[in-house]
Every structure is written in structure tokens, then in C-alpha cells.
Amino acid sequence: xxxxxxxxxxxxxxxxxxxxxxxxxxxxxxxxxxxxxxxxxxxxxxxxxxxxxxxxxxxxxxxxxxxxxxxxxxxxxxxxxxxxxxxxxxxxxxxxxxxxxxxxxxxxxxxxxxxxxxxxxxxxxxxxxxxxxxxxxxxxxxxxxxxxxxxxxxxxxxxxxxxxxxxxxxxxxxxxxxxxxxxxxxxxxxxxxxxxxxxxxxxxxxxxxxxxxxxxxxxxxxxxxxxxxxxxxxx
Amino acid sequence: xxxxxxxxxxxxxxxxxxxxxxxxxxxxxxxxxxxxxxxxxxxxxxxxxxxxxxxxxxxxxxxxxxxxxxxxxxxxxxxxxxxxxxxxxxxxxxxxxxxxxxxxxxxxxxxxxxxxxxxxxxxxxxxxxxxxxxxxxxxxxxxxxxxxxxxxxxxxxxxxxxxxxxxxxxxxxxxxx
Numbered sequence: 001x002x003x004x005x006x007x008x009x010x011x012x013x014x015x016x017x018x019x020x021x022x023x024x025x026x027x028x029x030x031x032x033x034x035x036x037x038x039x040x041x042x043x044x045x046x047x048x049x050x051x052x053x054x055x056x057x058x059x060x061x062x063x064x065x066x067x068x069x070x071x072x073x074x075x076x077x078x079x080x081x082x083x084x085x086x087x088x089x090x091x092x093x094x095x096x097x098x099x100x101x102x103x104x105x106x107x108x109x110x111x112x113x114x115x116x117x118x119x120x121x122x123x124x125x126x127x128x129x130x131x132x133x134x135x136x137x138x139x140x141x142x143x144x145x146x147x148x149x150x151x152x153x154x155x156x157x158x159x160x161x162x163x164x165x166x167x168x169x170x171x172x173x174x175x176x177x178x179x180x181x182x183x184x185x186x187x188x189x190x191x192x193x194x195x196x197x198x199x200x201x202x203x204x205x206x207x208x209x210x211x212x213x214x215x216x217x218x219x220x221x222x223x224x225x226x227x228x229x230x231x232x233x234x235x
Numbered sequence: 236x237x238x239x240x241x242x243x244x245x246x247x248x249x250x251x252x253x254x255x256x257x258x259x260x261x262x263x264x265x266x267x268x269x270x271x272x273x274x275x276x277x278x279x280x281x282x283x284x285x286x287x288x289x290x291x292x293x294x295x296x297x298x299x300x301x302x303x304x305x306x307x308x309x310x311x312x313x314x315x316x317x318x319x320x321x322x323x324x325x326x327x328x329x330x331x332x333x334x335x336x337x338x339x340x341x342x343x344x345x346x347x348x349x350x351x352x353x354x355x356x357x358x359x360x361x362x363x364x365x366x367x368x369x370x371x372x373x374x375x376x377x378x379x380x381x382x383x384x385x386x387x388x389x390x391x392x393x394x395x396x397x398x399x400x401x402x403x404x405x406x407x408x409x410x411x412x
Contacts, residue, residue: 099330100320100385100412101320101326101411101412102327102330103412107412115411116409116411120409121323122317122323122373123371127325129329215412
């Protein structure tokens with residue numbers, strides 16, 4: 001099939017048919033913020049950070065869930081998008097208890113990096129300060145719901161890469177939580193293989209190896225894509 | 236050029252941001268040639284003075300004394316900077332918020348996890364009264380600039396101070412934790 005030609009931020013770009021707009025934007029050398037997207041996993045369009053403006057369409061579209069099409073004219077960094085992206089990050093910080101200074105992921109955290117990227121010098125909303133549990137019933141890993149942004153990368157890594165689906169999401173709105181098996185302590189899960197892919201996929205310090213302290217959990221989420229690639233190539 | 240009047244205040248925080256300020260070492264001497272430190276935990280001044288050009292606020296708003304001092308600082312300062320993560324987000328000081336209102340927090344700390352026979356301190360006028368929720372500085376007074384960090388490093392403090400002293404807009408510098 002013929003390549004699609006589209007315009008991204010004023011530049012003519014050609015893309016393969018079936019490619020997502022996010023892939024085309026990245027191939028054009030343009031950086032836009034993402035959070036729920038992780039190379040190697042399917043996309044869900046949950047975080048809304050990669051929203052872009054497409055001329056002729058009234059609504060903003062998530063670049064990760066939009067396929068390229070011929071003649072598309074896309075804007076990735078308008079003042080409106082910048083304002084929404086900052087708002088999204090502020091709301092994430094306001095919804096749970098994100099305290100970088102005591103977090104295992106500090107310095108390697110995608111949420112922390114995004115705050116700088118979108119210019120969040122403070123949060124304009126009231127902090128909800130919910131009472132969130134920390135589950136360290138698993139022998140090797142822990143989950144601190146205070147730091148979870150519900151990106152569902154753990155859910156998808158567990159389901160799509162490990163093929164287990166220990167993780168899922170329960171509850172609605174601000175009460176939504178990632179859960180293991182039938183919403184039971186992680187350590188009692190009968191499906192978990194302790195592979196640690198959820199921990200690799202986690203963009204924040206929500207899922208962490210036990211025994212690490214402030215700033216000690218490096219971000220290694222690119223290993224998910226590496227595993228996928230290795231399986232394709234039968235390394 | 237007249238000398239700048241600078242103040243720093245220490246609210247609900249660990250004083251780490253002030254330690255980081257002291258970490259500016261010899262640059263503090265240079266700063267002293269251009270500005271006076273008119274009120275600070277590291278200066279001998281009992282009352283927050285009028286006509287302050289620039290006030291750095293370390294710490295979150297956690298009790299009635301913090302609230303009053305923040306309002307006083309705002310009334311008497313041209314520029315207010317939220318200085319460090321506690322001032323900007325609540326940070327560690329706000330970790331108590333999920334425990335609920337002040338009375339619940341005191342009950343947990345002094346009675347449930349305290350020594351046997353512990354009592355909740357209650358000396359209004361002597362011991363500041365805790366607010367029910369710890370909030371960042373900008374939730375109670377308008378703030379002009381934000382310098383997150385736990386603590387912000389000395390070079391980052393210097394970059395902000397230099398810009399403000401020279402009347403320039405400080406470059407965006409956002410790093411939490």
C-alpha cells in the first residue's frame with residue numbers, strides 16, 4: 001500500500017499505512033508527552049497527554065489511538081494542548097499522594113519528568129489526599145497505591161507479555177484501583193508468576209522491588225519493548 | 236541602586252531549604268553586598284518588617300502560626316517565592332493529610348502510637364494549633380514564583396535570586412524531589 005502523506009506542525013511527513021499518529025509524530029522527530037503508552041504494549045488512550053489537534057475535526061484526538069490518513073493536518077503543540085497537558089498532570093498530582101522526596105522512583109519517574117516537561121511549577125487544584133493502602137504481601141515486590149496513576153501499563157504487561165492477567169482495575173473514578181486476582185493481597189495471588197514485568201512497566205514508583213529506598217528504583221520500562229523484540233527475533 | 240530587602244521564613248518544613256541556601260557559600264558574601272537579610276531564622280529579627288522586596292517561604296502551611304506569618308509576609312513583601320517542595324506541594328509535611336483532621340492525627344501520634352499515658356498537647360498561645368489540612372503556600376496567599384525541589388540545590392537558588400535581583404524573569408526550573 002502507498003505511503004500516507006500528512007502535515008505535522010507544518011512539516012510534510014510520510015507514514016506507513018496502519019501506523020499510529022504517535023509513531024508518525026515521533027518519526028518526524030517531534031516529542032510529545034505520553035504516559036500510558038509504552039513501546040511493546042497495546043495502546044489504550046487512557047492518559048490523554050498525547051492529544052493533538054487535527055484540522056477539520058472538532059475534537060482533540062489521542063495520537064496513540066489515531067491512525068494516520070492521507071492529507072491529515074496535525075498540530076501537536078498549540079497553546080490549547082499545552083494548557084490541557086499541564087492540567088492533566090496537575091490533576092494526577094492532586095488525585096493521589098505523590099511525594100517525590102520519599103519515593104523509590106525519584107529521579108527516574110515519568111510523572112516527575114512530565115511535571116517539568118509541561119511546566120507544572122505548582123498544582124492549582126486542591127489535593128484530595130486519599131487514604132491509600134500499601135501492599136507488601138508479595139515476597140519480591142510491593143505496590144503503593146499513593147503513587148499509582150492508573151495508566152494500566154502493569155495490567156497490559158501482565159496480560160500481553162507474561163500472558164497471566166493477574167492485574168486488573170476495580171472501582172470507578174477516584175476510587176479506581178489496580179488489583180491482583182480477585183482484589184486480594186498480592187502475596188496471596190495464585191496466578192502471579194513473580195516475573196516482575198509489572199514493575200518494569202510502571203512509570204512511577206507505584207510498583208517497586210522490595211528493599212529499595214528513595215531514588216533507588218531505576219526506570220527500566222524500555223525492557224518491555226526489548227522482551228517483545230527478543231521474542232519476535234527468537235533471540 | 237538601593238539595597239534590596241530580602242526575608243526568608245520557615246513554616247512547616249525541615250529547614251533543609253535554608254540549609255541549601257547556606258550552601259551558597261561565598262556567593263552569600265556577594266549577595267550581602269547587594270541586599271540586606273531583614274528577617275529570617277538565620278537573622279536576629281523578632282518581627283516581620285515592612286517594605287520587604289523579596290521573601291522566600293520554606294515549608295507548608297500546617298498550623299495557625301504559619302497561616303498568620305504567611306499573611307504577614309504577603310502584606311509586607313513585593314515578591315513571594317514558594318521555596319522548596321513543602322511550600323510548593325505540601326510534600327512531607329502534608330503526609331499527615333490522609334489521616335484526617337488534626338484531632339485524628341494528634342490522637343494517632345500521641346495516644347495510639349505514643350508512650351502509655353500520653354497526652355495531646357494543648358497550650359493555645361504557646362503551642363501553635365494544627366490546621367485540619369496541611370496546604371501549600373499558594374492555597375492561602377498569592378505566590379509570585381515557585382522553586383520546587385527537596386531541597387532545591389544551591390545553584391538553582393542562586394539562579395532564581397540572581398534573576399529576581401536583576402529584575403529579570405527567572406528561567407523555568409521545575410524539579411520535584
